[in-house]
Amino acid sequence: MPKMNLSHLEVSLLFALVLSVVLGITSKKTSQEQINYGLKSFGYFVGALVGLSWLMYLGHR
């Protein structure tokens, strides 16, 4: 099994991507709703990731 070393950002983006797809599929009924929810969910994940990262960075200056 090859080894992989991902950074915190890369793991977070991977996690956000796969979870958004699963949440989209499992949370909504029609295909269009699922796509919209998946995209929105991914956007929220990334937004929260960047926002909280800046918050922690500024809080530790």
Added chain:
Amino acid sequence: MAETTNPKESNTGLPLVTVPLAPLLAAAWLIPGGGHFLLNRKTRAVLLFGCVTVSFLAGLMMRGYLFSPQTGDLFTTLIYVGGFIGNLASGVPYLATKGLGYVQPDVAGHVHDYGTKLLVAAGLMNILAIVDAYEIRQGKKL
């Protein structure tokens, strides 16, 4: 697998697809997306399979820890039993990994830690997929 479409509609107006419950849940647990595949939702089955498998493989490649159930104080029990359930929920990927002798001690290190989280996350996503397959079977979803 005998699959029949019930001409009756559920109270949501969606057609009921009747696959026996036990094989459906077993397939949904063992093979991520397997329940959706049996219910003829092949695109969703492929996407769910891909997401759970990618998460699980990434966790393995980052040498994540696979939990064994341990009891002790409340937090130890929660973490180890909860983690074990999360791992076990992945189905065949977990069983095959254990069967092929994957052993990774619970060591400190951020990459290992990310891997451990991805392995548990794969199982939790598969639980969502199992519940979704059940809801489709019951006619609550398309």
